[in-house]
Amino acid sequence: MLFTHSNPLPLKPGKKRRLHLMVAASLVLTQSWHTPLIAAENTVAETxxxxxxxxxGPLGAALSAYAAQAGVLLSFDPQLTQNKQTTGLNGAYSLHQGFDVLLQGSGLAVIQIESNSFLLKKTVRQSEENISVLPEVKVTDKFIIDEPDQQFLQKESSTASRIPLDIKESPVSVxxxxxxxxxxQAVRVLADVAKNIASINQESFNAGRQAALRSRGFLLDDETGYFVDGQPLYGLLDQPVELLERVEFLRGPASIQYGRAQxxxxANLIRKRPTQERFTSFKVxxxxxxxxxxxxxxGxxxxxxxxxxxxxxxxxxxxDSFRDNVYLDRDVLGLVLDAQVTDDLKVxxxxxxxxxxxxxxxxxFYYRGAVNDVPRxxxxxxxxxxxxxxxxxxxYEVDWKLNDQWKLKHQYTYQDYFIDRHQSNKSAPNAVTGNFNVTEQxxxxxxxxxxxIFDLIGDNTLWGMRHRTVFGYQRVDLERTIHSQSGTGNVYASNIFNPATFVRRPLPMVALPTQENNNLFQGVYxxxxxxxxxxxxxxIGGRYDRFSQGSKFPATGAASDTVRNSDFTPRAGIIYTPFEPVTLYASYSRAFNPNSRVGPTFANAGQVLDPQTGKQYxxxxxxxxxxxKLAINAAVYELxxxxxxxxDVAANTVTLVGEVQSKGFELEAIGEVADGWNIMASYAYLDSEIKEGTNKGNALNQAPSNAFKVWTSYDFTSxxxxxxxxxxxxxxxxxxxxDPANTFKLSxxxxxxxxxSYKHNLGNHKAIWRFNAENITDKxxxxGNGAQSIFPGMPANARVSLEVLF
Structure with missing residues (x-):
């Protein structure tokens, strides 16, 4: 059931129908949530x-190698194979014979989920107390939810490249x-996730909606810094963490994968996907x-x-919030369906x-050399x-295995994003009295x-060398319509130290011209x-992009204005493993982001400016x-x-002269350091400087020179x-x-x-209690970004939750 705010925003035509279809699909599927859990039967006789x-050697690695050679999909929790060894396999075996030999004496077995898909599970044994088998199966199965992500350390990422690579193989920082x-951490927003990485910090709060993030000193902007399953995301500020399985952060240029980018x-947000084991979870x-x-x-x-x-x-x-008059109301619905149409085709x-x-x-406000002279x-x-x-x-997504060497992956995403803003714009306060004005828009x-997106992905041997390759094409059609109105007479006076009580008055509005933007971005890589x-x-790789950005103002009858440009972005890296477990790498990469045409009020009006660029060593x-079980990584970079x-105010022109550089060092450790004890820790050093243009010689704003983040947990298992x-x-x-002018600092x-958290049985179900306390010293x-947009951090607060698994 969806709940709406007392003054809900009316849905655009067509939105209600789409929502009703999504809810109906959800209800159809949920009719069977409470049926008993039945293990999948092996229905295929493999001879x-x-x-x-x-x-x-290690059982986990052997199973992965075997599944790859056999051409089947094997899913398992790495904890199941932890500290287990196998004698290996040498000879001719049927599929199931091979699994039996590798798993001999391990207490594990595989069950067949689909014709080409298997799941590794513990074998069910009757205990000495003669407890029935069925209850043991039930209890075990209720733990099987999103199995691979029950570890801190994740060894794979889909963000570093469109080629399937382990993180250790990629010559970039992910x-x-x-x-x-x-x-x-009971995260609520994306900033709560990003806080774990030392080289990523929060710049501002985007007028109170959600955090603007910086990575290695540079802003991740709304249109080019965030992706969902590798697809560009518009309306970033409304992407809920409830729908996410994990978040992958790539530091440095990423244009070869994603086209235009800072x-x-x-940040690549990975959705939750259907699970092999059926479960239902309700959390309050x-x-x-x-x-x-x-x-x-x-799922x-x-x-x-x-x-x-x-x-x-x-x-x-x-x-509500610790800030007066601040609240958040939101409703979220997510649905993912997959179908293994054939052994080689998944939709x-x-x-x-x-x-x-x-x-x-x-x-x-930052005022008179301070920001904390007023309550938070x-x-x-x-x-x-x-x-x-x-x-x-x-x-939708299509994964099609063409043969043993090639597969085709196709993704399509349609996004309809609508926002209605009733803004209030503050003037700079009087330096003596603290008076300021507020106007409406x-x-x-x-x-x-x-x-x-169309990706052709291959794994071949050529001239005695293994080649893992991708050839791809991406197209983005982006249409945006903006309607604006500005207040003509309603100006509200207030004071920093003695705020006025505002009485709302009718707002005379002047309609500003409607602006329509039609953008097309295409890339081959x-x-x-x-x-x-x-x-x-x-x-080694490269990408060629062509883009056109059109805008028009229908109400004024002005002619359409279109900017066309193109760019090539290469990437190269070398990866050397002198001995296990050490891998060394070096890489060069580039990024681009289109600039717009120079406006009509300047002397060089209409000039098409080259795209903004980025390069990194x-x-x-x-x-x-x-x-x-524990990864320790380090990187140095120049970006x-x-x-x-x-x-140029004197010449009344807009030119391309600005250049900003950041150099730094990063160190991170993530994984299990002892049974049940996990840690994620990172340190980042950053040296930034504006090399050319306005504020030359200054440091980047909201770019800390030093940052340290650590999170650790211990699970009691006995x-x-x-x-x-x-x-x-x-x-x-x-x-x-x-601010960019470096006129003030924030401490x-x-x-x-x-x-x-504590887990226990609740009747025939499992319950998980969680307690979280943030900023326990009330620091x-x-x-923030600018003297009139400074945000206080969250004071000490606490939350408690109860999750029941059915």
């Missing part, structure tokens, strides 16, 4: 024998925040500042149609819906300001975006990961320790952003505290400049968070 040569960490990197959360949240998460295979899987998420949040359908309402909030709760905007949005996303923005020797790999080391626009987990962390950064800070800290 064909094939020759295998699998070396003795960090994956899995569901386990997100659950432990040089600091990208309560917390400080009237935080109220509920979520239903269900599995459709009864009697095991080749079809589903994943459904429904969430609702109603919360996935996806749909998201988000309805969000929050006030307009542009923060507080003080709100300076017009109390009737608001931001209401509706975001609907529909899409109203605007709506309607975005229709369509994205198509190719990349090859070449195994030169058993220890040395080369990665990076070198690093990636290592795996403790039986590949330059060029072709920034510069306005003794009196069995099923209890405790966790906590520290998040620290040095002082930063608050550094260290914030501490703690939490715990006062601020972030």
């Amino acid at each position: 064909t024998k094939k020759a295998y040569n699998i070396s003795a 960090t994956v925040i899995p569901k386990k960490i997100m659950d432990q 040089p600091g990197g990208v 959360s309560k917390g400080s500042y009237d935080y109220d949240h509920m979520q239903l998460d269900a 599995g295979r459709v009864p009697d149609y095991e080749h079809i899987g589903y994943r459904i998420n429904v969430a609702r949040e109603r919360s 996935t359908v996806l749909a998201d819906y988000v309805n969000r309402d929050t006030p307009w909030d542009n923060g507080q 709760s003080r709100y300076f905007e017009l109390p009737w300001g608001s931001q209401s949005s509706v975001n609907t996303t529909l899409g 109203r605007s709506t923005q309607d975005v229709d975006a369509r994205s198509y 190719a990349e090859d990961f070449i195994g030169l020797t058993s220890k040395l790999n080369l990665m 990076e070198a690093g080391i990636k290592t795996m320790w403790l039986d590949n 330059t952003r060029g072709n920034l626009t510069f306005t 003794g009196p505290f069995r099923n209890l987990s405790i966790y906590g962390g520290a998040f620290s950064q040095s002082e930063v400049f608050g 550094g800070y260290t914030r501490y968070d703690i939490g715990a 006062v800290y601020y972030f």
Whole structure:
């Protein structure tokens, strides 16, 4: 059931129908949620024998190698094979004979889920107390939810390249925040996820909607910094974390994968997908500042149609804030269906819906050399300001294995994003009295975006060398319509230290010209990961993009204005493994982002400016320790952003002279350091400088020189505290400049968070209690971009939740 705010934003024509279809599909699938869990039966008799040569060693690696050689999909929790060995396999075996030999004595077995898909599970044995088998199966199965992500350390990423590569193989810096960490931290927004990475920090709060993030000193902007399953995301600020399995952060240029992009990197949000085991989870959360949240998460295979899987998420949040007049109302629905049409063809359908309402909030003031002379709760905007949005996303994916060497992957996404803003704009306060004025503005923005991706992915041997390759094409059609109105006479006077009580008056509005933007971005790309020797790999590729950006003002009758341009972005890297578990790498990559045409009021009006560019040199080391359970990585980099626009007031021109550079060092450790003890820790050093243009010689704003983040947890698996987990962390950064002119600084800070969870049986179900406390020392800290947009960090707060698994 969806809940709406007391003053809901009316849906555009067509949105209600799409929402009703999504809800109807969800109800059809959920009719069978409470049927008993039945293990899949092995229905295929495999008799064909094939020759295998699998070396003795760790069981997990051997199973993965065997599944790859056999051409089947094997899913398993790495904990199941932890510290287990196998004698290997050498000879001709049928598929099931091979599994039996490898698993001999391990206490594990495979069950067949589909014709080409298998799941590794513990064998069920009757205990000495003669407990019946059935209850043991039930209890075990209820733990099987999103199995691979029950670890801190994630070894694979789909963000570093469109070629399937392990993180250790890729010559770039990628960090994956899995569901386990997100659950432990009870994350609410994307900024809560990003806080775990030292080289990523929060710049501002985007007028109170959601955080603007910086990576290696550079802003991840709304249109080019965020992706969902590799597809561009518009309306970033409305992407709910309830729909996510993990978030992958790539630092540095990523144009070869994604086209136009800022040089600091990208965040790739990975959706939850259908699970092999059927489950239903219901969670309710309560917390400080009237935080109220509920979520239903269900997944599995459709009864009697095991080749079809589903994943459904429904969430609702109603919360206030430590800031006066600030609240958040949102409703979320996500649906994913997949179908294994044949052994070689899989089709996935996806749909998201988000309805969000929050006030307009542009923060507080930096005034007279301070920002903390007023309470953190003080709100300076017009109390009737608001931001209401509706975001609907529909899409599909096709994975088609053409043969043993090639497969085709196709993705399509349609996004309909509508936002209605009732803004209040604050003037700079009087330096003596603290008086300032607030005016109103109203605007709506309607975005229709369509994205198509075609990837041909290969794994071949040529001239004695292994080539893992991708050839691809991407097209993005982006249409945006903006309606704006500006107040003509309503100016409200107030004071920083004695805020006025605003009385709303009728607002005379002047309609500004409607602006329509029609943008087309197309790119072709190719990349090859070449195994030169058993220890040395080369990665090389490039992408060519063409784009056109059109705009017109229908109300004025002005002619359409279109900017056309193109760019080529290469990437190259070398990866060397002198000995296990050490890998060394070095890489060069580039990024681009189109500039717009020079406006009509300048002397060089109409000039088409070259795209903004970014280039990076990076070198690093990636290592795996403790039986590949702990990764320790380090990187150094030099990142330059060029072709920034510069306005010459005297000459009345806009030219490309700006250049900004950041150099730094990063160190991170993530994984299990002892049984049950996991850690994620990172440190980043950043040296930034504006090389050319306005503010030459200054440092980047909101770019801390030093940052340290750590999160650790311990799971008790035996003794009196069995099923209890405790966790906590520290998040620290040095002082930063608050604006590009470096006129003021915001102090550094260290914030501490703690939490715990406890699992127990609740009748025939499983219950998980979670408790989280953030900023337990009530540290006062601020972030923001500009003296009139400073946001106080969250004071001490706590939340508790109960999740029941059916």
